[in-house]
Amino acid sequence: MWRGQNYRTWILMDDTSNVTYLTLDGFVELHKYRYLYFMIMFVMYILIxxxxxxxxxxIWIHKTLHEPMYIFIAALLLNSVFYSTNIYPKLLADFLSEKQTITYPLCLFQAFIYYSLAASEFLLLTAMSYDRYVSICKPLQYPAIMRKTTVILLLVLAWLVPLCELTVSVVLYANMKICSFTLKGIFCNNSIYSIQCVRSVTLAIYGVFMLLNMVLFPLLFILFTYTRILIISYRSSKTVRRKAAQTCLPHLLVLINFSCFITYDIIIVRLESDFAKTVRLIMILQMILYHPLFNPIIYGLQMKEISKHLKRLFSQVKSH
Structure with missing residues (x-):
């Protein structure tokens, strides 16, 4: 009964103040486990x-790590920090609130940042694959190709292109009339698509364009570069094969991990598959818990130079 009254109250506020509120309906047994949820998510956010x-x-402190490969890794990890910060503060507040709501403009903004950073991650992984391709397949030309200006340009494009393309998408969404005020999630993502009164053909076509431009084409380029690396490594000495494995394997693991979650987010959510609320919550929590921690763990353990500096840091902390 209270939920129905709450829903009507927020619709009334929409009528009187011209502010549209959406209810986040993806939480499970929140009234019972709210403090447990809060503590787990707070600890995980700090850990991330x-x-x-x-x-x-x-990477910033040690000059030996001031190479394109490590700079791209730092950018990828910085992306994870922004990604988590876009979601966690609002999520933590929702765990302690009686009403899990968000205004429509703020929801659009959260989705905009979420997908901008997701697309940036794909483009950063593309830049990293290109760096590895030049390093292993064209080692003599590497210093001339991967100059400081090239690295800066790739970083700027990786963050700027998604922002520009998704700005258009947000403008299109902002002009859409919505007929539902409940999102099947715990934060704003593709589920916004399901609350429109009429599905926009323009928005659907532009969504396909963005998917091709920021996910599929980069993914094909990454597969091409790693195929070339694999061929060159197979024909080369054992030392080259070892170098290729040490530097490329972490990138491939991160790519596979991220691609799986993006596939879930784009396809499953957009198709509105009839999953139980608990299953949806588990999948979403994996996206926001598992992925931002996966990157630093993989690069910290698998990248030899980073691992060496980490061990030295931990030994210094223990000695003090």
């Missing part, structure tokens, strides 16, 4: 910030 920031600082 600390793990990613530690490796970023190591």
């Amino acid at each position: 910030i600390c793990c990613n920031s530690t490796i970023i600082c190591l």
Whole structure:
């Protein structure tokens, strides 16, 4: 009964103040486990910030890590910090609130940042694959190709292109009339698509364009570069094969992990598959818990130079 009254109250506020509120309906047994949810998510958020920031600082401090490969890794980890910060503060507040709501403009903004950073991650992984391709397949030309200006340009494009393309999408969404005020999720993502009164053909076509431009084409380029690396490594010496495995394997693991979650987010959510609320919550929590921690763990353990500096840091902390 209270939920029905709450729903009518927020619709009334929409009529009187011209502010549209959406209810986030993806939580399970929140009234019962709210403090447990809050503590787990708070600890995980701190862990995500600390793990990613530690490796970023190591790359920043040590000049031996001032190479394109490590700079791209630092950018990727910084992306994870922004990604988590876009979601966690609002999520933590919702766990302690009686009403899990968000205004429509703020919801659009959260989705805009979420997908901008997701697309940036794909483009950063593309830049990393290109760097590895030049390093292994064209080693003599590497210093001339991967100059400081090239690295800066790739970083700027990786963040700027998604922002520009998704701005158009947000403008299209902002002009859409909505007929539902309940999102099947715990934050704003593709589920916004389901609350429109009429499905926009323009928005659907532009969504396909963005998917091709920021996900599929980069993914095909990454597969091409790693195929070339594999062929060159197979024909080369054992040392080259070892170098290729040490530097490319972490990138491939991160790519596979991220591609799986993006596939879930884009396809399953957009198709509105009839999953139980608990299953949806588990999948969403994996996206926001598992992925931002996966990157620093993989690069911290698998990248030899980073691992060496991490061990030295931990030994210094223990000695004090």
